[in-house]
Amino acid sequence: MKSTAHIKPEGVEIAETVLLPGDPLRAKFIAETFLTDVVQFNTVRNMFGFTGTYNGKRISVMGSGMGMPSIGIYSWELINVFGCKNLIRIGSCGAMQKELNLYDVVIGMGASTNSNYASQYNFNGTYSAIASWDLLNKAVKVAEEKNTPVTVGNILSSDIFYNADPNAMKPWMDMGVLAVEMEAAALYMNAAKFGVNALCILTVSDSLITHEETTPEERQTAFTKMMEIALELA
Ligand code: HPA
Numbered sequence: 001m002k003s004t005a006h007i008k009p010e011g012v013e014i015a016e017t018v019l020l021p022g023d024p025l026r027a028k029f030i031a032e033t034f035l036t037d038v039v040q041f042n043t044v045r046n047m048f049g050f051t052g053t054y055n056g057k058r059i060s061v062m063g064s065g066m067g068m069p070s071i072g073i074y075s076w077e078l079i080n081v082f083g084c085k086n087l088i089r090i091g092s093c094g095a096m097q098k099e100l101n102l103y104d105v106v107i108g109m110g111a112s113t114n115s116n117y118a119s120q121y122n123f124n125g126t127y128s129a130i131a132s133w134d135l136l137n138k139a140v141k142v143a144e145e146k147n148t149p150v151t152v153g154n155i156l157s158s159d160i161f162y163n164a165d166p167n168a169m170k171p172w173m174d175m176g177v178l179a180v181e182m183e184a185a186a187l188y189m190n191a192a193k194f195g196v197n198a199l200c201i202l203t204v205s206d207s208l209i210t211h212e213e214t215t216p217e218e219r220q221t222a223f224t225k226m227m228e229i230a231l232e233l234a
Contacts, residue, residue, distance in 0.1 A: 009041035024063030068186035092205035093179035113185035129188035132197035157185035
């Protein structure tokens with residue numbers, strides 16, 4: 001039976017398509033709200049994972065934890081040990097452009113980063129971490145069909161939530177980077193390294209420009225728009 005230090009499914013299936021919210025309780029909420037025939041496949045470290053059915057297709061949903069080390073571990077194992085092929089992060093982000101409002105949906109075509117994650121590959125230059133074209137193309141089409149406006153572009157995967165430098169985000173903003181989150185770049189690199197598909201779909205939870213923010217209660221329901229796009233990608 002396949003098992004790792006962090007994921008012990010004890011024979012329960014993990015689907016080829018996995019949605020990865022940061023919060024394991026959001027994974028539970030998604031499984032309970034949107035899926036049928038749900039089985040739980042992980043409880044290790046309370047990083048809950050579930051497999052269920054959506055529109056007749058099997059799909060899994062599991063917490064990724066916060067930050068690139070955490071999603072780096074879980075996505076590596078899902079890909080290399082459990083054979084997952086489509087890994088879709090669904091999360092929140094801080095808007096870095098004034099055109100973006102709270103609850104807008106952002107899709108990361110590319111993920112810039114201030115992390116050292118890429119150093120493991122010994123690049124003699126800077127690697128562009130990008131989304132899977134297949135998943136991105138499909139997500140944009142689904143959004144159009146559902147009349148859900150989405151903004152597609154570059155996002156920043158940051159190692160730092162509480163930055164000591166109050167101006168640290170300015171150079172990224174000046175390059176048109178849409179929003180900041182903390183996981184996509186590692187997910188995109190792991191997917192590229194092992195030849196599978198990854199995408200990151202985000203909902204704006206706060207703005208680094210206007211300093212508005214959402215409450216946790218508001219987020220739970222507002223994230224439905226993003227979830228409905230992600231679920232169609234199975
Ligand atoms: N920074 C990093 N990650 C985030 C933010 C932020 O401001 N908002 C939501 N996720």
